[in-house]
Amino acid sequence: MLKNKSYFAIFLLLISLFLVIAACSNTNNESNESKDKETRVVKTIHGDIEIPANPKRIVVESYLPTLLILGEEPVGATKVDVENVHIQDIINAGIESTGEGSMEKILELQPDLIISSDMDKGAFEKFSKIAPTIIIPYESYSDVHEEVRAIGGMLGKDKEAEKWLATFDEKIQQHREKVQAVMEEGETVSILGSFAKDTYIYGDGIYKGGQAIYKQLQLTPSKRIKEELIDKGESYKQVSFEVMTEYAGDYIFFDQSNGGKFDRNDPVWESVDAVKKGNVFYLDEKRFRAYDPIAVLAQAEEVADMLVAKKNSEK
Known part of the structure; x- marks a missing residue:
C-alpha cells in the first residue's frame, strides 16, 4: 500500500512538472510572437x-x-x-x-x-x-556619422551604431595623423576623373572617395574645387578636359570609370605641375566607386598610404 502511494506521489509530481514546463513554453512562445508583432x-x-x-x-x-x-x-x-x-x-x-x-x-x-x-x-x-x-x-546623409546613426535609429540599433562609430573615429584619426605628418602646409589635393565620354571634378560628397579625402582625412582641396564645389555643397561638376586641368591641386587623385577614355600622354595633361612631378594617383574603380561607411574607412586608409609612400619616396 505504501509503495503504491509513493508511485502515485511521483506520478503527480511528474504531471506537475510537465504542466509547469508547458506553461513556461506557452508563455515564451506568446512572448516571442508578441515581440515579432511589435x-x-x-x-x-x-x-x-x-x-x-x-x-x-x-x-x-x-x-x-x-x-x-x-x-x-x-x-x-x-x-x-x-x-x-x-x-x-x-x-x-x-x-x-x-x-x-x-x-x-x-x-x-x-x-x-x-x-x-x-x-x-x-x-x-x-x-x-x-x-x-x-x-x-x-546623398541623404552628409557623412558616415549621419548615415550610421540615422539607419541605426530606424532599426533600434543606436548602441551598435555608436560602438561602430567609436572604432571608426579612432581609425580615421590614425590615418589623418599619418597624412598630417608628411604633408607640407598649404599643399592641396584634387579629385578629377574621366567617366564614360566626359570629364569631371569632384567635391566632398559620395563620389570617388570625396568624403574620405576631404571630410575624413581633412586634406585641403584646390582653391577652385573648394569655391565651386565644396562651398556650394556640390558633389561633382562636368567640365571640358582643358578646363578640368585648371582644378588640379599639388596632388591629384584621378578616377577612370564606366568606360572612360583618358590619354595620359596628352600635352595638356602633361603640362600640369602635379603630372610633371608624378603626383598623380590613379584610383581603382572598384575600390573608389562605393561610398558606404566601410568603403569610406578603407578609402581613407588607402589614400593616406598613397601619400605617405609618395612622400617617403621623395626623401
Whole structure:
C-alpha cells in the first residue's frame, strides 16, 4: 500500500512538472510572437512608415554595408551591394542577390522590410505593395556619422551604431595623423576623373572617395574645387578636359570609370605641375566607386598610404 502511494506521489509530481514546463513554453512562445508583432514608426520622405520593430527578412538596396555593421543580416541585396569589394570578409553567404532589384526575386524572398535608395523613381510604389518600405535617397546623409546613426535609429540599433562609430573615429584619426605628418602646409589635393565620354571634378560628397579625402582625412582641396564645389555643397561638376586641368591641386587623385577614355600622354595633361612631378594617383574603380561607411574607412586608409609612400619616396 505504501509503495503504491509513493508511485502515485511521483506520478503527480511528474504531471506537475510537465504542466509547469508547458506553461513556461506557452508563455515564451506568446512572448516571442508578441515581440515579432511589435512595430515602430519611422519618418521617411514618404511620411511616417510603420515597420517591424524586429524585422527578420530585410531586402536592401545601396545600404547593405551599413546594415551589416549594425548587426543585421538581410535576406537579399542588389548585385552591386553583394559584390562590394569592401565587405567580402564580413558578408554572409546566405544573402541572396536580387540582381538590379528584380521584383520577382524580392517577392520570392518574402521580406518584412525593404530599404532602398531612389535609383528607381517608382521604387516606393512598387516595393510598398510587398512590404513596409523605407526610401533613403542618394546623398541623404552628409557623412558616415549621419548615415550610421540615422539607419541605426530606424532599426533600434543606436548602441551598435555608436560602438561602430567609436572604432571608426579612432581609425580615421590614425590615418589623418599619418597624412598630417608628411604633408607640407598649404599643399592641396584634387579629385578629377574621366567617366564614360566626359570629364569631371569632384567635391566632398559620395563620389570617388570625396568624403574620405576631404571630410575624413581633412586634406585641403584646390582653391577652385573648394569655391565651386565644396562651398556650394556640390558633389561633382562636368567640365571640358582643358578646363578640368585648371582644378588640379599639388596632388591629384584621378578616377577612370564606366568606360572612360583618358590619354595620359596628352600635352595638356602633361603640362600640369602635379603630372610633371608624378603626383598623380590613379584610383581603382572598384575600390573608389562605393561610398558606404566601410568603403569610406578603407578609402581613407588607402589614400593616406598613397601619400605617405609618395612622400617617403621623395626623401
